[in-house]
Amino acid sequence: MLRKLLPTLFILVTTGLVVSACSNKDEVVDNYDPARDYFTFANTEQFVTEHLALDLNVDFESRELRGFAMLSIRRVNEDAQEILLDTRDLAIKSVAFLMADSSAPAEFRLGETHKTLGTPLYIAVPDEAGERFDLMIEYNTSPQSTALQWLPPELTAGGKYPLMFSQSQAVHARSWVPLQDTPAIRITYEATVRTPESLLAVMSADNDPLTPRTGEYHFDMPQPIPSYLLAIAVGNFYFAPLGEETGIYSEPELLDASVYEFADTQAMLELAEEMYGPYDWGRYDLLVLPPSFPYGGMENPRLSFITPSLLAGDRSLVSVIAHELAHSWSGNLVTNATW
Numbered sequence: 001m002l003r004k005l006l007p008t009l010f011i012l013v014t015t016g017l018v019v020s021a022c023s024n025k026d027e028v029v030d031n032y033d034p035a036r037d038y039f040t041f042a043n044t045e046q047f048v049t050e051h052l053a054l055d056l057n058v059d060f061e062s063r064e065l066r067g068f069a070m071l072s073i074r075r076v077n078e079d080a081q082e083i084l085l086d087t088r089d090l091a092i093k094s095v096a097f098l099m100a101d102s103s104a105p106a107e108f109r110l111g112e113t114h115k116t117l118g119t120p121l122y123i124a125v126p127d128e129a130g131e132r133f134d135l136m137i138e139y140n141t142s143p144q145s146t147a148l149q150w151l152p153p154e155l156t157a158g159g160k161y162p163l164m165f166s167q168s169q170a171v172h173a174r175s176w177v178p179l180q181d182t183p184a185i186r187i188t189y190e191a192t193v194r195t196p197e198s199l200l201a202v203m204s205a206d207n208d209p210l211t212p213r214t215g216e217y218h219f220d221m222p223q224p225i226p227s228y229l230l231a232i233a234v235g236n237f238y239f240a241p242l243g244e245e246t247g248i249y250s251e252p253e254l255l256d257a258s259v260y261e262f263a264d265t266q267a268m269l270e271l272a273e274e275m276y277g278p279y280d281w282g283r284y285d286l287l288v289l290p291p292s293f294p295y296g297g298m299e300n301p302r303l304s305f306i307t308p309s310l311l312a313g314d315r316s317l318v319s320v321i322a323h324e325l326a327h328s329w330s331g332n333l334v335t336n337a338t339w
Contacts, residue, residue: 037338039171041111041120042180046080047073049180050224054191058201058234060162063143063150069177070098071135081125083135086174086181088118089142095123098134106135118174137178147172149292156235156290157253157308161199163235165289165305167298169228170339179227184337186224193217195234202249202287204231204300209239209247209285223281223301226335231300233287242266245279249303250288257311258288261318268322276329284325296320299327 037044051072056065073083087110095106104126111120123135141148151163166176174181193201197215205219240259241247243266248258265286273279281302288306297320298305304324310317 035338037182037184039117039339040180040182040184041084041086041117042182042185043080043082043084044076044180044182044184046075046077047083047125047180048076049073049185049187052177052179052187052189052230054177054189054193056191056193058164058193058195060150060164060196063148064140065148065176066140067138069137069139069179071137071179073133073135075125075129075131075133078131083123083125085121085123085178086118086171087121087178088146088172088175089144090119090175090178091140091142092121092178093138093140094136095138096136097126097129098136099129103136117171121178139178141176145172145175147175151290151292155292157251158236161236163233163251163290165233165235165287165293166231167295167305168230169298171228173227173230176232177227177230181227183226183228183335183339186226186335188224189219189221189230191219191232193219193232193234198236199234200237200249201232201234202237202303203233204229204303206282207249207285207303209241221301225301225332229299229301229332231298231303231305233289233305237287239285243269245269245282246284246286248286248288250308251290254288254308254311257313258286258308261311261313261315262286262306262321264315264318265321265325268325272322272325272329276326279328280333281328284328286321297324299324299331301328301332 049071053070056067095108097104097106107124109122113119147166147168153160156163194216195201201217203219205221236251237249238252239249240255246266250258269284285303286306287303288308293307
């Protein structure tokens with residue numbers, strides 16, 4: 001059954017990727033250029049982000065993330081003097097250049113807000129910054145972030161702890177990180193995330209199933225990914241293994257049902273590797289979210305976000321897992337360059 005199912009789902013994933021990339025224009029553009037991403041302010045022909053380092057505090061009371069984003073940037077055009085980054089509803093506190101031997105505050109300004117694209121962040125780049133430099137941005141999100149959903153305890157499965165999760169696709173990463181928010185740019189990233197000690201943070205990165213609950217969590221994503229695959233979730237999550245390279249995170253109230261429902265995940269992964277080549281992402285885990293998660297699934301690398309509506313009790317809906325797993329090749333490894 002799996003051998004018959006996976007090739008069909010792989011084709012559907014690939015087709016959906018192409019269709020989504022061709023159907024998202026919300027306004028008429030004269031002299032439309034299919035090689036240009038019209039859904040970003042970023043001047044990627046002049047500057048390219050190669051790595052992102054996040055240091056964030058999760059505040060459930062104010063429904064905000066606060067902290068720093070450090071972007072490691074390469075100047076592609078030696079004459080370029082200004083970086084444009086994407087933001088939406090972010091409060092930018094400060095910007096600084098970190099160079100080989102020094103640091104210096106940066107001149108920056110926010111441009112005019114667009115209803116779809118958000119607000120461009122303009123940062124002047126001095127000549128002495130050179131070809132490669134780090135850009136440190138202090139900021140916080142707002143409760144209106146289109147990427148972050150903050151759930152009070154009564155909207156979770158357990159009813160005792162709050163929960164937060166992100167959805168960055170298609171252009172929502174800019175509402176929780178200031179960055180070049182376009183699939184034309186792929187970045188590696190690392191993060192330190194601080195939460196209430198009773199909760200666990202997970203990301204689309206190298207989640208360690210044995211991580212203790214300390215309130216401070218560290219992540220690394222060594223494979224470059226587009227910004228729409230940045231993902232974070234914080235809640236009363238616990239882990240259960242499914243196989244050597246697969247497992248499930250969920251609230252404890254959903255864990256047993258999730259383990260039963262998605263028991264074939266390791267077999268799916270092994271069969272997919274036979275068909276499409278090595279799985280290049282390390283582990284493949286699932287995060288089962290509360291019913292308010294508005295998607296069947298989201299193919300965040302290493303950690304697919306999954307709706308609990310798939311917990312039918314008879315494994316009849318697990319084709320969604322095969323679909324999200326297929327995105328590990330078509331989408332996460334090979335990505336549309338524009339929306």
